[in-house]
Amino acid sequence: DGGITQSPKYLFRKEGQNVTLSCEQNLNHDAMYWYRQDPGQGLRLIYYSQIVNDFQKGDIAEGYSVSREKKESFPLTVTSAQKNPTAFYLCASTVSGQGNEKLFFGSGTQLSVL
Amino acid sequence: RKEVEQDPGPFNVPEGATVAFNCTYSNSASQSFFWYRQDCRKEPKLLMSVYSSGNEDGRFTAQLNRASQYISLLIRDSKLSDSATYLCVVNMRAAGNKLTFGGGTRVLVKP
Numbered sequence: 770d771g772g773i774t775q776s777p778k779y780l781f782r783k784e785g786q787n788v789t790l791s792c793e794q795n796l797n798h799d800a801m802y803w804y805r806q807d808p809g810q811g812l813r814l815i816y817y818s819q820i821v822n823d824f825q826k827g828d829i830a831e832g833y834s835v836s837r838e839k840k841e842s843f844p845l846t847v848t849s850a851q852k853n854p855t856a857f858y859l860c861a862s863t864v865s866g867q868g869n870e871k872l873f874f875g876s877g878t879q880l881s882v883l
Numbered sequence: 884r885k886e887v888e889q890d891p892g893p894f895n896v897p898e899g900a901t902v903a904f905n906c907t908y909s910n911s912a913s914q915s916f917f918w919y920r921q922d923c924r925k926e927p928k929l930l931m932s933v934y935s936s937g938n939e940d941g942r943f944t945a946q947l948n949r950a951s952q953y954i955s956l957l958i959r960d961s962k963l964s965d966s967a968t969y970l971c972v973v974n975m976r977a978a979g980n981k982l983t984f985g986g987g988t989r990v991l992v993k994p
Contacts, residue, residue: 802982809891811970811986812927819980827981859926866980869915872972874926 771796775860775875781883782847782854790845790878792860798873800866801843805829806857815858818843819866847880855881884909887973889985896961896992903957904988906971915974916954918945920967921987927970930956961992 773794782788792801800819804812814827818837832851837843843862847854858878863870889906896902908916916933931938933945933954944957958965968987974980 800980804984811887811889812984814981814983817981825981828983857924869932869974871917871929871932872919872927872982874928876926877924879924 773860773862773873773875775858775878777878778876780878780880782880783883785849787846787848788854788880790847790858790860790880792843792845792875794841794843794862794873796862796864796873797840798862798864799840800863801837802861802863802872803827803833803835803843803845804859804861806859812859815845817866885986886910887971887983887985889969889971889988891986892989892991894988894990896958896965896990898961898963898992898994900961901957901959902961902990903955904969904990905953905955906973906985906988907951907953908973909952910973910975911949911952913952913973913975916945916947917972918943918954918956919970919972919984921970922967930969958990961990963992963994966990966992 776791802817803815816835818824834846860875861872918930919927920930921927937946942959946955968989970987971985
């Protein structure tokens with residue numbers, strides 16, 4: 770079955786540590802997105818990529834980095850510069866990034882700080 | 884001012900009643916609009932797109948008011964299973980097709 774796979778489901782980060790969240794899709798979608806969700810809040814855009822080898826900052830990119838070396842993969846690294854990383858992270862994709870398409874979501878990664 | 888704003892609620896709704904809520908957006912160049920439903924700690928799921936002429940899907944009706952820059956969602960004959968958070972999403976093509984979410988409106992349907 771086609772879909773988006775996020776891993777791990779739960780992740781713990783120590784102070785000063787970088788961690789990477791995985792997002793893989795086999796939908797052959799061009800565009801991929803990373804969102805952060807805090808308790809009781811909506812989703813805030815971290816980074817998005819409309820095509821391989823290209824990506825743009827969203828509204829809260831500071832302290833995060835991404836790469837898009839392959840169409841099916843869009844990993845997110847939470848760096849030590851992100852001082853408040855505890856949140857629910859959601860990866861999503863759309864067919865072509867035209868903005869008028871359904872977002873397909875992964876099941877999310879809950880990141881917590883030890 | 885946030886780009887996309889919603890009343891967080893909760894809206895406490897008796898089973899069988901009608902509930903409606905809005906989502907306002909700040910950028911008049913916004914071009915595509917959606918409603919998503921999210922259950923606690925799950926991924927959002929598309930409920931419906933919002934078309935200029937308004938559209939209906941079963942008990943759900945979505946409207947767009949470009950002049951006042953808001954979209955609305957109305958739920959008729961509320962079911963217990965409608966309890967969820969409803970997120971509006973707005974796309975501004977001029978901003979590189981950035982899909983921006985509102986903070987969500989929580990709806991609780993009670994017997």
